[in-house]
Amino acid sequence: MTHSTGARLAGKTAIVTGGAKGIGKHYSLALAAAGARVMIADIADGKDVAAEIAAQHGADAATSFVSDVSDEDSVKALTAETMARFGKIDILINNAAVYSTLKPRAYNEWDIETWDKVMAVNVRGPYLMVRHVAPHMVKAGSGKIINIGSGTVYKGVPRMLPYVLSKGAMLAFTRSLSRELGAHGIAVNTLTPGFILSDTGLENSQHVEEERIPVRNSRAFKRDAYPEDLLGALIFLCSSDSDFVTGQSLVVDGGSANN
Template sequence: MATRNQAQPALEAGPDRALEGKVSIITGAGQGIGRVFAAAFAAAGARVVVADLDAENAWKTADELTGAGYHAFAVGVDVSDESSAEAMVAATMERYGQVDVLVNNAAIFSALTMKPFDEISASEWRRVIDVNLTGVFLCCRAVAGALRQEGGGSVINISSSTVLGGRPNYLHYVTAKAGVVGLTRAMARELGSHDVTVNALMPGSVDTGIPRDSAQPSAVDQIVASQALRRRLRPTDIAGAAVFLASDAARAITGQTIVIDGGMNFL
């Protein structure tokens, strides 16, 4: 997990306004890919709720966006806690009166140490599942009423391409991210009659600037060599797909999983 004093890359914004007027909650948006999602959504015209367990980082991101002339505010949230997820949505409704988009990005990954599955403690297993899978469920459940009230909207769940390769030594993480795909498909069926789309993104290995056990130079070189695109992926490579799925251009796309891993896996 990044420290509060860790240098973060500058937020980049583009001219597209595909999300004009939409209110978007993005979890895990205080750092890493979520932070770039927040900037991309704001640049596309959305009013962004920067939600993160680290409220200080969340407010830092929100303040940068408002300082750049965008609409944003921050909420501290533990996605694995039912009441915290509900409070996040309540704060959004109080501030903006609507929710149009939920991006379930919050997850435990960088803090994990690679280890054989039979060395993963039951408590560590539960914590990863609680945040990476149950957290998605709780946030979706908390926002469902607001999306129905709005008469439509978008849910974008962040899975991982580690599911496709069955990456070893991260069994709890891979299992949770596989569950996100199943949740996405079933929820798309349940919310489709309310004109709510539910889709998943499967990022590959992305350089977020956050140190992690699996991103040693030799491992990164092997990952890049296995991709069709022989370059390190950046958060901006993922953000464009998220903006598209949240936009009206993707209103007929639901229950789908889009792999963004530089061509490591083909579906």
């Protein structure tokens, strides 16, 4: 099956960082289902996800590239490969982060190496992606950048200090960047998920044990959340339906955070 031209993102190309696993994999599949051609960028190999998309939507619908968002040479290579393959970049999803592998701990127990790693991937990573991808959007005079935040920022979730700080930085990044890139027709927004039961998240039983029940009880909609719950908001922020929306954080958490 190939894309129908009526699809909301027909003709668009997207990079999803961290797009091979966890929630990012769902973003990759959803963008392709909406008609976009997708570059799956991850430190993990995304070729199986690309093959799954190609089988459904045609050989040209997806490709993958193993890359590390915290490393500038790697980001440059990823950008060059995406341009070579697709000729343009309309959508950037800054989703890669150190999250599911992080063990919660007290504020004074974070070793500097872990702290720096979280900042390098979660903060420098999105910046390096924008640094190298946005110039192509500027040339085109349009683009959509979606930074993935976290509901933990609004709630001040304890025992995840460097993570919450790094995700707070996404709100600031989005706001400043939207002002710089608005003149070029580029929208910059944060998609802010609440606690999501992703397959990778479920592998870290400590997160699940500490969060699942209290989070469910804190919501207006008293149920667990899954990657599928985020996809409508993601496609909205990538599509022309959100063309006058920029600098915002769209919180998708079942009504848990009081932002």
